[in-house]
Amino acid sequence: MRKLLPIITSHQGSGNRSALTCRFRCGDACFHEVPNTSDNEYVGDVIAGALSRRSMMRAAAVVTVATAAGSAVVAGPAAPEAAAAPQKPASHKSKKGARGLRFTPVAPNTADTVTVPDGYAQNVVIRWGEPILRGAPAFDPDKQTAKAQAGQFGYNNDFLSLLPLPRERGRQVLVANHEYTDEILMFKGYDAEKPTREQVEIAWAAHGLSVVVVEEERRSGKLSAVTRHQLNRRLTATSEFRLTGPAAGSEYVRTKADPRGTTVLGTLNNCAGGTTPWGTTLHGEENFNQYFANAEKVTEPTAAARLKRYGVTGAASERKWERFDDRFDLAKEPNEANRFGWVVELDPYDPDSTPRKRTALGRFKHEAAQPRLTHDGRPVVYMGDDEKFDYFYKFVSSKRVAKGKSRAAHEHNLTLLDEGTLYVAKLTGDSPAADIDGTGKLPADGEFDGSGVWIPLATAGPKGHAVSHVEGMTAEEVYVFTRQAGDKVGATKMDRPEDVEPSPHTGKVYVALTNNSDRGKAGKAGADEANPRNLNKHGQVLELTERLGRAESTSFAWSLFLVAGDPEDPATYFAGFPKDKVSPISCPDNVAFDPHGNLWLSTDGNQLGSHDGLFGVATKGERRGELKQFLTMPNGAETCGPIIQDNRVLVSVQHPGELDGASAEKPASAWPDGPGKIVRPSVVSVWRKDGCDIGV
Incomplete structure (x- = not known):
């Protein structure tokens, strides 16, 4: 019988991270109020109009995938x-x-x-x-x-x-x-x-x-x-970075030092990322909120609410950067925080190039951004927002990748992520609510699974023109305050969606849901079929299959591929493989x-x-x-x-x-x-x- 090591005393609520890690990496996010206080629907009760998982699987065609740049x-x-x-x-x-x-x-x-x-x-x-x-x-x-x-x-x-x-x-x-x-x-x-x-x-x-x-x-x-x-x-x-796409120049990203709202100094808290088929790299700005001071001095209600939704709160920052540069003091530069939380695109082959922050991909705590291509050669980027009860997204470009190594092709490809539609995911479980009791026990059909839809948030066109699909929000607001847009359309609250990546072999998309110790607590969302355990300390991995295998599809099937933890715990699942023949995994x-x-x-905060x-x-x-x-x-x-x-x-x-x-x-x-x-x-x-x- 497997004997696991004794559970290590940890920083409660943050997996097995030390208090020191929580303090410097994410500004003790686990110990602040969860930013998402929206009242979105329970996964099992959503009527999304999507096909059930099994009917979708019967309808699925052979997936055609243009591999998004091989691993190396x-x-x-x-x-x-x-x-x-x-x-x-x-x-x-x-x-x-x-x-x-x-x-x-x-x-x-x-x-x-x-x-x-x-x-x-x-x-x-x-x-x-x-x-x-x-x-x-x-x-x-x-x-x-x-x-x-x-x-x-x-x-x-x-x-x-x-x-x-x-x-x-x-x-x-x-x-x-x-x-x-x-x-x-x-x-x-x-x-x-x-x-x-x-x-x-x-x-x-x-x-x-x-x-x-x-x-x-x-x-x-x-x-x-x-x-x-x-x-x-x-x-x-x-270093100098350039804002591009529909939010570039917006009133929400202008500062005293940059009244045009197009040039940003620096990139912060870059977590995971991606590699594009056209030879660039993508970098997700994640816990940027912790670098900014004096949010409590921003008293205008709408601005204060927007900062709070991104976890920007309090007085002095941990690192006290505001003492040495006014841009980190929100009382002096209230828009500076809006210039972070983007996906950065870098051309590693051109050491003189200016990296671009791609606003068409939305602003949130980006964990990653890994593209695949549609059947007609347009990039689709999958992204997670690493926060308890936040969402996962995709962006579908309206432009095709140009082939060849000419300068014209290269310049064209550097515009691919500025035009297209940004979506957020809404999941439906196919089991009765009574089957999901918060313990991780499998429902009667033997799987945590269901269907889902991609809800459009905004579409960006040429020259920065964009259209909002969210009632009551302008396109600029959708891109700069993407979390609130997800709240308004009722996106599904997930257990910290971190890395999201499509398989270059099958096109199936895998979402790492790291953990959520607040799931099921008083006043917080309880377990649902995609997030089936309350006080979830081990996490799970979701497998998503786009309808007909098309990356640009607006509906999908999903199932939990792994429910992590000690294999001897009944509340774990390894895609049906015998649990006495697998390694224990957490977070x-x-x-x-x-x-x-x-x-x-890879794991972060192992609780075993x-x-x-x-x-x-x-x-x-x-x-x-x-x-x-x-x-x-x-x-x-x-x-x-x-x-x-x-x-x-x-x-x-x-x-x-x-x-x-x-x-x-x-x-x-x-x-x-x-x-x-x-x-x-x-x-x-x-x-x-x-x-x-x-x-x-």
């Missing part, structure tokens, strides 16, 4: 070995399994290292602070400067994308998000009440995005950063696909006593639902940004050592460089020692 991966000095490798569970001795998942699963553990399967090796590709631009100095934790950090790899890497570099053999272009900074772990002697200007400016420079070329070592499978390559680039909280966050069509899940990890699960065939753990994280770390290539897996090790009581002087982890060294978020590459492909 990348690496520096080797990570330290674990002092004592955790024992593998006896029930997983066989290496047989779905193709791509034929490895011995890693057991749940709390080792302070990246633990990988037997027969696999790893190395650190790049660490926080490593120089990537010409002139940037080597990292010195005791002599950090803003100028140095602006040329060095940023902090808390999250989303990763790997793009080809055809003219340079063995090299690829790695793009990384840098979600947030934890100044307590970055600076010795940090005083949260009195940060210095230099510390603040270092934090500005440590946010944002990095572009860095990486190189493969052929014989070993290692990847390493190519420092000072001409494509290497840093974008920070003070799915990021999703990715391998070349075989398996879904890979183990460190967070990366898991692979078969999505089709007789082994559908077979889930195996591939790796675990060091102390305090979260698994982010997974990329799975034929011969390599790449992950971000985010916020290692971020445990309560830890500081730069008293680290809670010795990863990645051993005892006595500052803890550094890093990117890790994993490969098979025998040189064969992953999991075959």
Whole structure:
């Protein structure tokens, strides 16, 4: 019988995150009032006019998918070995399994290292602070400067994308998000009440995005950063970004410094993202609300309500940036917060280009944005809003991808995400309400499933012209205050929709619903068929099938592919696969696909006593639902940004050592460089020692 580790005391309401992580990553969002106070309908009671799941499946045609850019991966000095490798569970001795998942699963553990399967090796590709631009100095934790950090790899890497570099053999272009900074772990002697200007400016420079070329070592499978390559680039909280699309120039995004409302300084809290078929990357701005101060001084009722719906509340901010730049003080610049919460598009091949914030994709706490193409070549972008009881969305472009490598084709493709229709999802369960009792018990038909519709919110046309489909809201209001638009049309409240990604093999869309400890509490929405557990601490994964397999469809079928937790708990489900043959999983966050069509899940806030990890699960065939753990994280770390290539897996090790009581002087982890060294978020590459492909 499987024995899980003891449950670790955690920051209540936030999975197994430490209070330190909650404080710096999301501004203690779990301990503030839930922003969504709308009274939307219960999933099982919605009459959406959509087909039932089973009738839709009978009508479904073969899905035609234009793959949205294949997964790829990348690496520096080797990570330290674990002092004592955790024992593998006896029930997983066989290496047989779905193709791509034929490895011995890693057991749940709390080792302070990246633990990988037997027969696999790893190395650190790049660490926080490593120089990537010409002139940037080597990292010195005791002599950090803003100028140095602006040329060095940023902090808390999250989303990763790997793009080809055809003219340079063995090299690829790695793009990384840098979600947030934890100044307590970055600076010795940090005083949260009195940060210095230099510390603040270092934090500005440590946010944002990095572009860095990486190189493969052929014989070993290692990847390493190519420092000072001409494509290497840093974008920070003070870099210039351009607003495009229907909300650009709106009265809601104009400021004293930018009266035209088209130029924004910086990108903040970039979480997950996506890679486009036309060679750009997408980056979701998530918990931007925490950076802005003095929301309580905004007293005009409509403006105050809009800020509150996005979780922008209170007086001083955690980092006190408002003391050094007025744009973070809402009493002085009430519109500045509206310039964040967008999807950013970056051209990694043009180091002189200005990244664009795509307003046609709506404004909310974007976790990710991964496109697929319609049958006629138009991009469709799926997106989650990472907040308890918030929604998931898609955007369908009205323009086709131009083929070829001409400048004209490239310029055309850089307009694809400015015109099209933004939708929000509304789900219908097909079981009686009495079957959904909040415990996670399967309904009588043996599945949590149903149908749904995509409700149009607004349509953007050429030259920024747009039409609202939401009564009582202008198009500009829909795009800038997208959450309120979802409230008005009765979108379905979900359990923190984080990464949302279509399979490049089947076109089915997978939504990671991480958890929701407020589900079913007094005054909060109770369990429904898509979110079937009250006080949901483990999360679930929803599988969505567009009608007729068409990405542009306005109706879909859905089912819960996984209901996470201890497999020995009756309130778990693994697509019908025998639960005594799967790894335990809790709090799915990021999703990715391998070349075989398996879904890979990273976790954030594991509530089963183990460190967070990366898991692979078969999505089709007789082994559908077979889930195996591939790796675990060091102390305090979260698994982010997974990329799975034929011969390599790449992950971000985010916020290692971020445990309560830890500081730069008293680290809670010795990863990645051993005892006595500052803890550094890093990117890790994993490969098979025998040189064969992953999991075959």
